[in-house]
Amino acid sequence: MADPTPQTPPTGLRERKKQRTRDALIRAALELFTERGYEATTIDEIAEAVDVSQRTFFRYFANKQDVVFAVQDMVEARFIEELHARPADEPPLSALRGAVLTAWDDIGDAIASVIPVDLHMRAFRMIESTPALIAAHLRRSTELEEQIAQLIARREGLDVDADPRPRVLVAAFSGVMRVAGKVWGEGHDCSVAGIRELTRSYLDHMGPAIETDWRTGRSR
Amino acid sequence: MADPTPQTPPTGLRERKKQRTRDALIRAALELFTERGYEATTIDEIAEAVDVSQRTFFRYFANKQDVVFAVQDMVEARFIEELHARPADEPPLSALRGAVLTAWDDIGDAIASVIPVDLHMRAFRMIESTPALIAAHLRRSTELEEQIAQLIARREGLDVDADPRPRVLVAAFSGVMRVAGKVWGEGHDCSVAGIRELTRSYLDHMGPAIETDWRTGRSR
DNA sequence: GAGGCTAATGTCAGCAACTGACAGTTGACA
DNA sequence: TGTCAACTGTCAGTTGCTGACATTAGCCTC
Numbered sequence: 001m002a003d004p005t006p007q008t009p010p011t012g013l014r015e016r017k018k019q020r021t022r023d024a025l026i027r028a029a030l031e032l033f034t035e036r037g038y039e040a041t042t043i044d045e046i047a048e049a050v051d052v053s054q055r056t057f058f059r060y061f062a063n064k065q066d067v068v069f070a071v072q073d074m075v076e077a078r079f080i081e082e083l084h085a086r087p088a089d090e091p092p093l094s095a096l097r098g099a100v101l102t103a104w105d106d107i108g109d110a111i112a113s114v115i116p117v118d119l120h121m122r123a124f125r126m127i128e129s130t131p132a133l134i135a136a137h138l139r140r141s142t143e144l145e146e147q148i149a150q151l152i153a154r155r156e157g158l159d160v161d162a163d164p165r166p167r168v169l170v171a172a173f174s175g176v177m178r179v180a181g182k183v184w185g186e187g188h189d190c191s192v193a194g195i196r197e198l199t200r201s202y203l204d205h206m207g208p209a210i211e212t213d214w215r216t217g218r219s220r
Numbered sequence: 221m222a223d224p225t226p227q228t229p230p231t232g233l234r235e236r237k238k239q240r241t242r243d244a245l246i247r248a249a250l251e252l253f254t255e256r257g258y259e260a261t262t263i264d265e266i267a268e269a270v271d272v273s274q275r276t277f278f279r280y281f282a283n284k285q286d287v288v289f290a291v292q293d294m295v296e297a298r299f300i301e302e303l304h305a306r307p308a309d310e311p312p313l314s315a316l317r318g319a320v321l322t323a324w325d326d327i328g329d330a331i332a333s334v335i336p337v338d339l340h341m342r343a344f345r346m347i348e349s350t351p352a353l354i355a356a357h358l359r360r361s362t363e364l365e366e367q368i369a370q371l372i373a374r375r376e377g378l379d380v381d382a383d384p385r386p387r388v389l390v391a392a393f394s395g396v397m398r399v400a401g402k403v404w405g406e407g408h409d410c411s412v413a414g415i416r417e418l419t420r421s422y423l424d425h426m427g428p429a430i431e432t433d434w435r436t437g438r439s440r
Numbered sequence: 441g442a443g444g445c446t447a448a449t450g451t452c453a454g455c456a457a458c459t460g461a462c463a464g465t466t467g468a469c470a
Numbered sequence: 471t472g473t474c475a476a477c478t479g480t481c482a483g484t485t486g487c488t489g490a491c492a493t494t495a496g497c498c499t500c
Binding site for chain 2: 091092093131134135136138139141142156158164165167168169170171172173174175176178179183201202205206207208209210213214215
């Protein structure tokens with residue numbers, strides 16, 4: 001229930017049936033949410049659309065919000081994989097940057113195995129415009145952050161609790177990532193390439209924004 | 221209802237009574253929350269402790285979470301004030317840093333007018349250990365961020381939508397702030413001075429963490 | 441200081457998100 | 471084929487939250 005759509009296809013009939021129900025719930029939920037709004041959609045309606053009881057919905061997802069982030073779980077797992085794969089001698093921020101940009105390149109296919117990509121994109125925007133989901137999204141992000149900080153610390157042979165730099169860097173990094181996502185959501189470009197490019201651009205602005213006096217361009 | 225405890229003391233009896241009810245609700249709620257936990261405490265219990273109806277609680281606070289952040293509202297307003305007061309020729313990050321550190325210096329008194337300071341400190345830790353409140357806290361933070369980004373942009377004579385630097389800087393800045401708060405909450409020092417010092421230290425680590433290769437110390 | 445105005449509050453009914461308990465159904469596997 | 475365990479449905483109950491309407495209690499005018 002916790003694992004985000006395992007890579008190895010399920011073997012038994014029971015497993016396959018479970019997978020189908022789960023995917024159907026995700027698809028129905030996102031379809032309804034994006035169409036008539038998150039708050040305006042009832043669990044009962046989702047359950048009815050998939051023809052299961054309300055109780056069953058809650059056996060697949062702990063709460064209403066969780067179904068929204070089921071696909072995000074997959075995406076994040078992919079990013080972590082990419083980060084693991086970065087060369088060990090790369091500086092921390094470069095590794096993060098590289099992992100994000102590489103991940104964006106082939107995330108589309110992974111998503112499509114569960115829902116249409118455009119539905120995922122619409123869901124992304126819905127999240128950014130629904131207060132309750134913004135909150136949940138942010139909380140999930142910080143949990144991911146902690147995981148990333150641990151990873152960066154290990155790469156550099158540090159202890160996260162003794163040296164603040166891993167957490168500080170990751171906090172700054174994901175702050176920038178979040179703003180990129182938000183700005184993309186407000187714009188009109190709904191392609192994967194669009195958000196990838198925005199991400200790249202914002203990350204490249206990060207250093208200068210901190211280092212320099214914006215008016216004279218001098219380093220502080 | 222929206223304004224966080226106005227500075228000017230209310231004049232009429234009706235106003236004073238309202239203020240008292242509001243403060244009593246905040247105090248009772250935080251007392252119960254910190255004692256037996258946020259989820260485990262019912263709105264009915266809070267209302268009963270103050271001897272008002274449940275409906276009245278919801279006339280003062282839109283939802284269960286809002287009462288938790290009533291005091292934070294005050295603190296944030298103070299920070300914004302300090303930021304306004306910074307000299308115009310100060311570089312952006314310096315202004316943010318200065319405003320935070322100055323604000324910490326005299327926030328204690330402002331809090332004490334509503335609840336005991338130690339209750340506020342306990343509440344802070346409770347927030348950091350309650351998933352639903354972490355989420356709400358983060359969402360509030362991003363709203364504050366947007367406000368700060370606008371302010372920084374105005375200082376520098378920029379447009380937030382045209383130039384990404386204000387939002388990028390503020391995102392990185394508040395990411396670091398959040399980590400400082402979190403680490404403080406996990407530690408044993410529960411003084412205001414403690415979190416102020418941690419804040420200062422982390423902000424000073426921000427530049428180096430981004431600029432340099434941590435192993436050789438070289439700038440990238 | 442009596443009476444009308446209105447803001448604040450109480451009461452009640454109802455919806456929706458969840459949860460626990462128990463019973464029925466259906467794959468898995470000997 | 472029969473037994474076991476996993477999955478699902480049903481039902482009853484709690485809690486957060488809202489709208490409608492009646493009631494109370496400051497405020498203000500005459």
